[in-house]
Every structure is written in C-alpha cells, then in structure tokens.
Amino acid sequence: MYPKSPRSRRVAVLAVAAALLVGCQRGTSTGAGPSPTEPARPGCPTDLARAEAATAYAEKPHTMWHGPALGPRATSGKDIVYVAQTMTNPGVAGAAKGVQEAAKVIGWNVRVIDGQGTPAGIQAAFSQAIALRPSGIVLGGFDPGLTSQQVAKATAEHLPLIGWHAVAAPGPSKHPALFTNITTRVEDVAKISADWIIAHSHGHAGVVLFTDASIPFAKNKSDLIRKELATCSGVHLLAQENIPLSDTSSRAPQEVSSLLSRFPDTWTHSVAINDVYFADAAPALRAARRKGAGVPFNIGAGDGDPSAFQRINSRQFQTATVPEPFSQQGWQILDEFNRAFSGGPASGYVAPVHIATAANSGGATTWDPPGYRAVYRRIWGR
Structure with a gap:
C-alpha cells in the first residue's frame, strides 16, 4: 500500500474533525432535521445508558406498596x-x-x-x-x-x-x-417521557412535541420535556405544535397531515402533554397509510385514560403513556x-412515575398499582 499524500492526510483529518463536531451538537432544532442520507451520528452513549436504566425501572410492574404504612384510625360519620x-x-x-x-x-x-x-x-x-x-x-x-x-x-x-x-x-x-x-410530579413525568424516547430510539430520533401553551402547567411540562430531550445529541426536536386541548379534535388531524409532509422520513417519535392528542392524530396517520405499530412512535406525558390504554394495547398509533393511578x-x-x-x-x-406499554399493561385499561387497598384498610382499622 502506498503512503498517503500530505493533501490526503489533511482531508482525512478535516473529515474526522467535522464528524466529531456533528456528534457534539445538541438536538433542539425545530427545523427539518437531518437528511435521511446523512451519516449516522454518534448519539449519546452516556445519556442513553441513563435513559435506558430509568425507563426500564419505570416500566417494571409494581409488586409492593411503597406509600404510607402508618396513620390514624378511621374517624366516623364524615x-x-x-x-x-x-x-x-x-x-x-x-x-x-x-x-x-x-x-x-x-x-x-x-x-x-x-x-x-x-x-x-x-x-x-x-x-x-x-x-x-x-x-x-x-x-x-x-x-x-x-x-x-x-x-x-x-x-x-x-x-x-x-x-x-x-x-x-x-x-x-x-x-x-x-x-x-x-x-404526580410534573418534573418526573416530563423527564421519564423524554427518557423513553431516548431509550426507545437508541439515541437517534426526530421528535414532534404537542403542547398547549395557553395552560402554564402544560407549557412548563413541555419546556421540561424539551430540556431532557436536548441532553441527547442524536435526538432532534423537529417541531413543537401548540394546539389547545379544547381544539385537538379540529386541529390535530390537519397539523399531523402537515407534519407528515414536512418530515416524511425524519419524524420517528412524538410526545404530548396529554394522551388526547394521539386520539385525534390517529385518523390522519391512518389516512397516510402509516402502520399503527410503526413510526411515529407516540408517548403521552401524563393522564393514562382508558382510551389511551386501548390504543396502546391494540398498537394503534400510541406506544406508551405515563399514567396517573386514578383509583x-x-x-x-x-x-x-x-x-x-x-x-x-x-x-x-x-x-412514582410509571410507563405503561402493551408489553406490561396485561390488557388493563388503567394503571392501578397493587397493595394500597389492603394497607389503607389496615391503617383505618377497616
């Protein structure tokens, strides 16, 4: 093999430097994201490992009650x-x-x-x-x-x-x-939702975030989700869609159709501040002949109502939710x-936060952790 010329060596060094620079950039752009022909990015191995561990823990079925075990006996006549x-x-x-x-x-x-x-x-x-x-x-x-x-x-x-x-x-x-x-703590819900995307995508995702900026609580949640997504250099925020919760049925289908046109190949995951966005996104995704169990993979950052579980269990345009234990x-x-x-x-x-998927829900339509009924009965003397 012949030795490389000085010019060839300089080109190689510049190419390596450019690749390293790309790998260090954080993915919070709301633009069109990386080209499908762009070389694979290095991702975020450290943040990916942390997100995978957090997600695996949140997806574990709870077998014990970790809430209060002591308290006053029941008063009567209330x-x-x-x-x-x-x-x-x-x-x-x-x-x-x-x-x-x-x-x-x-x-x-x-x-x-x-x-x-x-x-x-x-x-x-x-x-x-x-x-x-x-x-x-x-x-x-x-x-x-x-x-x-x-x-x-x-x-x-x-x-x-x-x-x-x-x-x-x-x-x-x-x-x-x-x-x-x-x-639940909004910080925990936002963080685990973003971590699920990082883990599920193995550190390489194009994400659309659905929120309602008119509600301070919802805006804060979406801001926290953005912050956590940005920890992984291979995860890119393609767009943040501001759709009031009261308007999801009328606006979500049209917005989703537009997003599919803008990001036909780079949109891989979605996260919404409430599961209802995916109920109203499903018709547009279905009309575009997207597969219910395919991209974009969707997670609801909060709520976990029965219809969300039904979409998840039937693998119809929602992959996961971070549900509240209502009961x-x-x-x-x-x-x-x-x-x-x-x-x-x-x-x-x-x-604590929990991630519900088709793999761990057991076909249930709510998140109902075990053990609390027996403990509260014991505390109350009932």
Whole structure:
C-alpha cells in the first residue's frame, strides 16, 4: 500500500474533525432535521445508558406498596363533597370513582357535583358544596384561582380542602389553602417521557412535541420535556405544535397531515402533554397509510385514560403513556382527609412515575398499582 499524500492526510483529518463536531451538537432544532442520507451520528452513549436504566425501572410492574404504612384510625360519620371540573374528563372521573370506592370501606358519605367544565359551572358547584356543610371538599382537577371566593369562604368555615391536580406541585399548599394536593410530579413525568424516547430510539430520533401553551402547567411540562430531550445529541426536536386541548379534535388531524409532509422520513417519535392528542392524530396517520405499530412512535406525558390504554394495547398509533393511578389517588384523598380530621399532617406520599406499554399493561385499561387497598384498610382499622 502506498503512503498517503500530505493533501490526503489533511482531508482525512478535516473529515474526522467535522464528524466529531456533528456528534457534539445538541438536538433542539425545530427545523427539518437531518437528511435521511446523512451519516449516522454518534448519539449519546452516556445519556442513553441513563435513559435506558430509568425507563426500564419505570416500566417494571409494581409488586409492593411503597406509600404510607402508618396513620390514624378511621374517624366516623364524615361527609365529603367531590367538586369535579367535569365528569367527562376520564382522570377527574377516575379519581372520583376511587374516592367513592374508598368511602364505602371507611364508612363515609361522598357526593359528587359536576362543574360541567366551565368557570361558572365550577363556581356554582363549589358554592353548592359549601352549602351542604360537609366535613371536607375535594377540588377535582380545576385551578382554585377560578373559585377564589369559594376557597376563601370554605377556609373561613374551617373546611379542609384537598386538591386533585388542583395546583402544579404535590403536597400541602398555603396559597391557595389546601391541606394537600395529590398529583404526580410534573418534573418526573416530563423527564421519564423524554427518557423513553431516548431509550426507545437508541439515541437517534426526530421528535414532534404537542403542547398547549395557553395552560402554564402544560407549557412548563413541555419546556421540561424539551430540556431532557436536548441532553441527547442524536435526538432532534423537529417541531413543537401548540394546539389547545379544547381544539385537538379540529386541529390535530390537519397539523399531523402537515407534519407528515414536512418530515416524511425524519419524524420517528412524538410526545404530548396529554394522551388526547394521539386520539385525534390517529385518523390522519391512518389516512397516510402509516402502520399503527410503526413510526411515529407516540408517548403521552401524563393522564393514562382508558382510551389511551386501548390504543396502546391494540398498537394503534400510541406506544406508551405515563399514567396517573386514578383509583389509588382517590383512596389517598380519603386517607389525607382522615389525617386532617385527626389533627395530623399530610402523608407526603407522591406516586412514582410509571410507563405503561402493551408489553406490561396485561390488557388493563388503567394503571392501578397493587397493595394500597389492603394497607389503607389496615391503617383505618377497616
């Protein structure tokens, strides 16, 4: 073999340097992304290994209860009112069902009042709840800022208030005054959703992110997802689609069709702040003759309603979701009320994130971790 000329050596060195520079760039562009003919990028081996470990742990079936094991015995004769944002929301309805199920065990009465999904309806429902003079009120899935007058009146009457997805963070809240708020941590949900994409794609993905920028909580979630996706140099954010949750049925199909035209080969994964985006994206993907179990692989960063599980289990345009344990959270709501009635602090428990897929759901249509019912019965003496 003949030795290379100085010019050949310089070309080779420049080529290696260019390849290394490409591999060091972070993938947060909202442009068209890499060309299909572009050489494979080095990816992100360190971040990929971390994402794979986190995803594998989140996908594990839970076999034990890791929540509170101790607490006060059940008080008796309590009446709880669950004010629902709207009972057509599967999450709100799922948590309400858990509250009703737990009430039968602990021996309390529960009444659900539907706010019908409008500010006026929620305010009227909350006012009606206060007029019933219950032992406590649940704020089921709505911003307490919508009902500031009612919250102030309930607080003045020393009625314990517990939120379900009422404010952004789990745990007690001073402003508004909630004994506790029950929800998963948005930081954890956002991170594990992005990590799933990194792991599922082996560090090479073109991603579309669906969000609703009009909702501060949703915008914060999507910002956190972007931040985590950017940790992997081989993952590129192709586009961020801002579609209000109220408009997904009318706008998502058209937007998805446009995305398929813009990124026919580079769009491999999607993540949405709520599973509903994929319910409305499915017709456009089907019309484009995309396979239900093929690209783009979709994950919902939160919720986990029955329709999402049905899409996942049937492999129809959704691959995974990070679900809320609605029933367990309903039981926790009553346990937290019992702690409030007994003069103790909130339990501080926050459900860990879980990733549901067709491989680990067992055909279920909700995420219902085991063990909590028996533990709460034991705590309450029931």
